[in-house]
Amino acid sequence: MYADNQSKFIAVLNPKIETSKLMNGLGHITAGIVAKCQQIDELQFLNYEFAANWASPAAIGLYPFIILSAKNNNQLKTLHQAANEANILHNAFTDSMLGASAAEQMQNTKNANPDDLIYFGIVLFGTADELTPLTRKFSLFKG
Template identity: 65%
Template sequence: MKPMYADNDSKFIAVLNRKIETPKLMNALGHMTVGLMAKLPAVDKSKPLKYEFEASWADPSLISLYPFILLAAKNNNQLKTLHLRANELGVCHNAFTDSMLGSSASEQQQQTKEVETDNLTYFGIVIFGATEQLTDLTRKYSLFKG
């Protein structure tokens, strides 16, 4: 059995809607993660580490100390419930819904503001926080298998 990753006091967890096509999920995952990083009180909370390459021409990569876990939701309602719970508990999170697709950012913003929450199709939610709290929130989800 593989040992557990040592640096896991906090973690990122993305819960994705398994009914959405993978290319659309990957796009949503990128947007959700960038948005989540902007929401964090300080980027240092994610503890970015510099990974330098041997090649002098290669810019170093910044990778978080903490794990990034991909989980799958069985249905839209599970994601809506997770979104609601993350809000209630004050967990740093970022969601992506079908209203965020459109021909312009302003159109997407307007659609998102106008659509009733019950009519949204969730692509996913990314959360960041203390492992213990996130484990309680995400216990019912399985690993995303793409």
């Protein structure tokens, strides 16, 4: 068991999405959750230095990053709603966020009917006490 698990990142992904698109979405929502964090210090990034300073240090989070799998799109939609209601730091990626330009993607997302969205994934950050009730029904992502 990892010692530093007071808080954690949890990604819940849709295994029905093509892997390259899924990883693209995961990268975007992970970077985005860092941007959304009001107090970046609470994420606690550490500098891992390489021997003989041959490369700049890697910035790696102190807390675990767990990747889980949803059974279906509805589970992700429900998780998104629950994270909103619980005011948990989170970020989601949907099919409306694909397109020819960022402007098109933002417009598509704004105009999309929430019931029609196909979720690629959601990343959450919080304490184990906050996240466990929302994520306990998901299994580890197998890729």
